[in-house]
Amino acid sequence: MASLIFPVTSSSWGFTAHRHIVDVAIAWLPLQLQPFFKYHRSWLIEHALDADLRKHTISDEKPRHYIDLDRYGPPDSLGCVFPVSWSVAVDHWSEDSLMAHGIGPWHAQQVYKRLIHAFELRDSLAILRHAVDLAHYIADLNVPLHTTSNYNGQETGQKGIHSLWETQIPEQHQQSFHLVPMRDSLQCVYLVDMERQIWSTVLNSHSQLPSVFQCENEVRKQLEGQAIDQYIVRGRARQLMRSPEFVDAYHELLDGQVQNQMQQSIQVISSAWYSAWIDAGQPPLPTINRSNSTHWKKALDWLLR
Numbered sequence: 001m002a003s004l005i006f007p008v009t010s011s012s013w014g015f016t017a018h019r020h021i022v023d024v025a026i027a028w029l030p031l032q033l034q035p036f037f038k039y040h041r042s043w044l045i046e047h048a049l050d051a052d053l054r055k056h057t058i059s060d061e062k063p064r065h066y067i068d069l070d071r072y073g074p075p076d077s078l079g080c081v082f083p084v085s086w087s088v089a090v091d092h093w094s095e096d097s098l099m100a101h102g103i104g105p106w107h108a109q110q111v112y113k114r115l116i117h118a119f120e121l122r123d124s125l126a127i128l129r130h131a132v133d134l135a136h137y138i139a140d141l142n143v144p145l146h147t148t149s150n151y152n153g154q155e156t157g158q159k160g161i162h163s164l165w166e167t168q169i170p171e172q173h174q175q176s177f178h179l180v181p182m183r184d185s186l187q188c189v190y191l192v193d194m195e196r197q198i199w200s201t202v203l204n205s206h207s208q209l210p211s212v213f214q215c216e217n218e219v220r221k222q223l224e225g226q227a228i229d230q231y232i233v234r235g236r237a238r239q240l241m242r243s244p245e246f247v248d249a250y251h252e253l254l255d256g257q258v259q260n261q262m263q264q265s266i267q268v269i270s271s272a273w274y275s276a277w278i279d280a281g282q283p284p285l286p287t288i289n290r291s292n293s294t295h296w297k298k299a300l301d302w303l304l305r
């Protein structure tokens with residue numbers, strides 16, 4: 001069995017990106033898991049954003065999507081600080097302080113453990129709920145701007161950079177992204193140490209912040225004299241966002257960074273689902289009762305509301 005901590009190579013993402021990441025992650029799963037996940041593909045894609053929606057109803061939800069790593073020291077020192085277990089972190093920084101600066105990596109580990117337990121119980125409802133939530137949190141931690149207190153460029157005069165990076169680029173360029181493994185060895189694999197993998201993911205995202213900010217400033221200089229923002233129609237709303245020309249120029253300067261982070265998300269998500277199943281003892285997955293499927297899905301939606 002292959003095992004791997006994905007190397008340091010290379011948000012909440014927008015609606016389109018979150019859903020696409022879940023969709024492709026299902027396709028990457030090994031054969032043992034594919035029938036179950038493919039059968040529930042529509043549901044998983046539909047619920048890819050549930051974790052974001054819970055921010056409106058659960059007061060503790062918001063800090064589960066990010067961590068302000070700049071609060072813990074300069075970038076080159078963070079590899080010596082983390083991983084830190086939740087209990088040690090609480091002793092050292094206090095729970096209030098941790099909650100104030102984001103608990104993304106710790107919460108993702110907790111959801112991973114819930115997914116293992118759900119597989120052990122062969123509980124379809126729980127497997128789907130924890131799998132889709134885990135996918136969401138891992139995807140968010142692959143967005144560099146989810147690892148800094150300057151998450152929207154508000155401290156550097158770059159307001160709006162958050163949705164520029166994680167929403168506008170995927171919406172404008174996702175069609176051309178190649179979301180296939182970079183090398184055969186980076187396909188869905190068993191992750192021996194989930195805690196280390198999650199922290200490796202977060203530290204990798206954080207290390208990319210300099211280019212996230214510098215490239216945005218560079219595009220401002222390139223487009224000097226032109227309006228950088230314009231009202232963009234999204235669904236039924238008009239929002240002031242970066243112009244399509246700005247998005248194109250930024251994407252080009254980032255040199256595939258957004259695509260790489262989506263790819264990284266997909267690798268870690270499919271591997272985390274697979275690893276949770278292995279850690280649960282590779283149980284047979286719940287049988288799919290196709291005759292009751294419509295009824296069952298309605299009940300599932302009601303329970304997860």
Ligand SMILES: [Zn+2]
Nearest residue numbers: 012052065140
């Ligand atoms: Zn999120």
